[in-house]
Amino acid sequence: VVTNEQLGQDEVTDYLSVSFSSTDYVSHIFGPSSLEAEDNMLRLDRTLAKLFTFIDKKVGLENTLIVLAADHGAAEVPAYLSSLGMKTDVVAPKEWDKAPSMKALKKQFGFDTALIKSYFHPYIYLDRDLIATRKLSLEQVQKAVAMEVSKFDGVALAVTSSNIESGNTPDDYLHTLVVNNHSKNRSGDVYIVLEAHRFVADMEGLTVAATHGSPWGYDTYVPLIFAGFNIDDDTIYDRVSTTDIAVTLSAVLGIKAPSGAQGKILEKVLDTD
Known part of the structure; x- marks a missing residue:
């Protein structure tokens, strides 16, 4: 896509969104703390490294704003939680x-x-x-x-x-x-x-080890990382939402946020002092 669509080759900002869905499926089948999930995360890390290396050569990471996030977390496998003395x-x-x-x-x-x-x-x-x-x-x-x-x-x-x-x-x-x-x-x-820590172990007819879809912390806590494009190194502890991404990116670009966006601008991301 980057090559064929010539992304990042002119003055007009381009947007590329990539979903790495294997993380979701592996967590469902084996659980988020399983060895299989750990192996998948290591492979994802390598995949991201290859992608960013490619982007750096084609566009330059100094010209690229990277946002890494997830749409949800996941519950732990009941057997694992039970071993810790938790009711599940x-x-x-x-x-x-x-x-x-x-x-x-x-x-x-x-x-x-x-x-x-x-x-x-x-x-x-x-x-x-x-x-x-x-x-x-x-x-x-x-x-x-x-x-x-x-x-x-x-x-x-x-x-x-x-x-x-x-x-x-x-x-x-x-x-x-x-x-x-x-x-x-x-x-x-x-x-x-x-x-x-209670859930329905069914995903479209498939029996699963773990799932998501609750309002509890383990389901709503996800990474939200902004990197590159003059973003300062920092770790911020604050309640934010993935819905803040669209309006924050709009602010970076100096354009109007999408009509359906309901998030808030993450001002600390824009602070380059």
Whole structure:
């Protein structure tokens, strides 16, 4: 791409984004602290070294701003955490509809089939067609299901889509992450936040050793590295977000940030004093 598109060969700034996805798959299958993950990181380090050497020859690293980040972290393998004395286990949402409390709820609403149509983390999807046929209030059914599911082992929080869309959620860090995840046309009926170090060991039908998708620290802590192009050497300890990258790069270029960007400019990156 760099050669064929002649990136970095004129006065107009070019943007190149590369995803190294093997890190994600290796962590899922073997766990982030496995020897396989360690081997993969060493190989990634060598790959990056080759890439930067190539860029240096073609464009010059002094003319290149490098940003290294990740879209999420990962949970550790339950067996490893258990060896450290931590409470952890996988959760099986497919069994929730069979729980006695859910059977009682189905009887209350007159359901003779599954009330929970499917679970695609982090959402419970209810049988909306059946709810409509029974002329039930979707909001009331969502709230009833959320109340029961929140009592299940491994569940820390259950938030209905009705509450999210009406703005009826507490204004705290955890609920803010839940609200930010919601899309009215795609999201399910009840958003589930599992307890820390609890997760669903299923990824598109594949049983995995570890996964991600929670609001807890191990899932939201990722590297965010800016290098090259007059960036001073420094280590900064502050709460930042990967959504800050786009607006910060826009500030470096002196252009307007993307219309959908919601991050903040990382001023310390721009500080060259």
